[in-house]
Amino acid sequence: MEIYMVGGAVRDALLGLPVQDHDWVVVGATPETLVAQGYLPVGKDFPVFLHPDTREEYALARTERKTARGYRGFVVHAEPDVTLEQDLARRDLTINSIAAPARSETASAVFDPDFSALIDPFGGQQDIRDKVLRHVTDAFREDPVRILRLARFAARFPDFSVAPETMALMQDMVEGGEVDALVPERVWQELARGLMETKPSRMLEVLRESGALQKLLPEVARLWGVPQRADYHPEVDTGVHLTMVMDMSARLQAGLAVRFSCLCHDLGKGTTPADILPRHINHEERSAFLLKDVCERLRVPVECREMADVVAREHGNIHRSEDFSAAAVVRLLERCDAFRKPQRFADVLLACECDARGRLGLEDSPYPQRTRLLEALAAAQAVQTQPLALNAQAAGQDGRKIGEVIHQARVKAVQDARPGVAGAS
Structure with missing residues (x-):
């Protein structure tokens, strides 16, 4: 069993920002393995567990397969054979697809990420240096919420640009009707978070350029x-x-x-x-x-x-x-x-x-x-x-x-x- 810090926690640490929430992914384990070590299962849509001491969330590495329009039409595969790179590939942006291996003497102890040995198969560190918001793979198109998330990140990091190929992908998603399948609660959730970011105008600009603002x-x-x-x-x-x-x-x-x-x-x-x-x-x-x-x-x-x-x-x-x-x-x-x-x-x-x-x-x-x-x-x-x-x-x-x-x-x-x-x- 291997444990990695992933996502926004790694991104913010590399940007020199305060890390608010730690996100962890577990590779090579089953739900039974974690439960036996004292983790508490809490996930509904996919296996997520609370650490017995810190109460931070640990998710089993997983892949997702699109089965229907919208953001709910997914089949999740979370088994010990899912690799870290497969888990990182399903994420939205390269800057959120970097992992730091965790160091600990015992499986149930508090983990300490090792930033000297980052795993970055999709070039997230370079995009952080270049200040670019770029999708990881074409699987981005499978979840229309990611358009809203990217717009929100643009409002949070206003000096980051959107990669041209990512903007083109979002425009194609809008034209294909993916945004029409979003449920109101999720739209409001992302919109509200974007309004509270550093430069909310960037969210509006990105949504407008992608065509999503005209729809939503x-x-x-x-x-x-x-x-x-x-x-x-x-x-x-x-x-x-x-x-x-x-x-x-x-x-x-x-x-x-x-x-x-x-x-x-x-x-x-x-x-x-x-x-x-x-x-x-x-x-x-x-x-x-x-x-x-x-x-x-x-x-x-x-x-x-x-x-x-x-x-x-x-x-x-x-x-x-x-x-x-x-x-x-x-x-x-x-x-x-x-x-x-x-x-x-x-x-x-x-x-x-x-x-x-x-x-x-x-x-x-x-x-x-x-x-x-x-x-x-x-x-x-x-x-x-x-x-x-x-x-x-x-x-x-x-x-x-x-x-x-x-x-x-x-x-x-x-x-x-x-x-x-x-x-x-």
Whole structure:
């Protein structure tokens, strides 16, 4: 029985990055062998075991054979006769197909990889030096999830290029309909991980060049070629603006819900066919309409979809809020549900800041709307609503009137906190 560290752990170690998770492969063993040594079986689709001490995962070397379209149509062969090179050959990218033999005195002890004796049959080390993302073998085409994974790696390692032959292979896969067989949960999983990488715009660029973006997120793909407003640098189209917004969200270390909101905030500007959505409604309403379909199709988590809806509908108003009266500000806070969900509102403002600063020449500009609206919210929150409600009830007023009394008190609080701002309008 031989044990090797493989995959991302070896790659990150060679890149000088922190190794978060150790991936191990076992050659020449059976499930019974590992169980006898104290390993705990946990794999469902193929034999994976937890180390008795470290609880790290150890997988038996395996091969995979394609049997149907999509990423689930595989037959796995995991027997003692499977070699290390066969196991490495089934992996996606050369940089993930390098192995380091493990050293240990006993089979069940903690293993220590030997980086002086790397096994690299597909040239992964050279591709790391050349900063290239390249598929290992033509078996790459058997799993369409690998297109998403490669795009995610491009976002993680933005200085890596995609090998021309790999891009051509992905384009062929898309044209062959492989991407159409992906299930929503897996698409969202990879998309969400890519959004959280160092340069999420690279993921969009790779998916777009491969044709996968047009299949998976046509609403986003339609943004390219649509000019920005004249006062927003017309030489930069809306798709390019989106990539700048996404990278600003990474620069400001935004969370996933904010980054997803940034991704979808301008969907309504795309060249959507008129039979899908009329052109006469404003782009914010169009964005919210299209967002709903995206979220249902990809089964986006509730937190992300709710925040994205607020950003899509209100980002234009938030940008213009410096000119709002106190009454208009309070109405904006109410529409954003800021009184019940103040932290979400703060994140909505962060998404809007990403949008505002995701433009040529404005990357380092301040976004005073964020500070002013948070201050307005704090002033309005300071209003003691319970005494107002009790007094209104004592005067025989109904719920609608009580709400109006509270609204007016909040308007006055915002006006008092912002001298010179008009009260009602």
